[in-house]
Amino acid sequence: MNDECRPYTLIAELTYRCPLRCPYCSNPLDHARHENELDSGAWCRVFREAEALGVVQLNLTGGEPLLRDDLEVLIEQAGRLELYMNLITGGIPLTFERLARCKALGLRSVQVSIQSARPAESDRIAGAPSFHRKLEVMQWVTALGLPLTLNVVLHRDNIEEVPDLIALAERVSADRLELANTQYLGWALKNRAALLPAREQIERARTVAADAKARLRGTMDVLFVTPDYYSPYPKSCMDGWGRRFLVVNPEGLALPCHLAHGLPGLRFDNVARRSLADIWHHSDGFNRFRGEEWLPDPCRTCDRRRADFGGCRCQAFHLTGDAGATDPVCPLSSDHGLIEAARVQAAERPVSFEYRTGRSVVQS
């Protein structure tokens, strides 16, 4: 079989439920119920089918995966399949004993996200006191000998903290530090004027991160993800649509990207009704942006098309209304003016952002 499209990683979104309420989260708030969540049996079958398809890495995420009572059952199944399992968590609610149990069942690594290096600020953004608990969880992770990834979503209000975040990551002996700028889609796109850092902020943060990366080489991996708005070219979407990643959401929809079901005119299938292999190879949604036939101009003839595949489909849709358009981040896109305008706006005075408090918040 041709391995041009082979999923190496399954991103299993186990639940939409979450005890925190970070404003930039892409979870739909009105789905935070669990009647529709896949049950243990269905997830175990998904893991088996995924492994048979070529998946070797499994990200257990959410919402907050710790809210699944059957997390241990799922980990045990994935462990038997020898999947390299990464738990992506806010760290609440967790006990040392539960984490140790998960490790014994085959959990291989843990990613904890914090919102800021400053406790009060982190709690404010997360909407709940959580910082100190997260620190404790990080200590449990390393005490158990599990590699720890510290993840921070950067935006205008915390990007100046990059030096502190690096220091914190060193203090907790993180194995990786992910400094990821917000993706401006959904809520973040609506609040872009408040969230998008100015160019100098990005440059400064990037330099500090690059120095740390060089200094810590071999000990801790420091990743800095520049926001698309300041990148010379678009990033490839998940290494290419339906190429390396497979997302299954809490209700069982199989997706090439966790936001793909927000794109109009695409049909995605539920793992409860169709086998994963069939969905991956033959479904309309997965095939829609594979290969090169669908590529718009100027991507069609561009040398970079094998590197970025025309960029992010969600971004193209949310900015231009056409999911099949060239990502406007690209300077060759006829809509690139939208990006330039946002950069200009970011140079203006900051406004503070609004909270996600409940159903009233607009989701796209």
Added chain:
Amino acid sequence: MSNGTTGVTAGPRLRSKVRLRFDRRTGRTLLLYPERGLELNDSAAEIARLCTGEWTIDDIARQLARTHAEVSPVEIDRAVREFLRSLADRGLLEGHR
């Protein structure tokens, strides 16, 4: 990173976060670690398996020279060091700086 035991080891050892896994689809060995993976060719897989801490770099090179008689020992030595360096840069080795 102070990760795990510091037994008396002579040579490079894969960090405990690393898993080697046979890939049924390609017949190759995959070296997995958080969020990443490397597909190893046969000699890289051979080297990776010898990274247990018991063998020095010289031991590893000698072992490979035995199974790859067609390649000169000098070249093998260089290839082994290069590969180990690339693993160390990725933070995948202990006892190799």
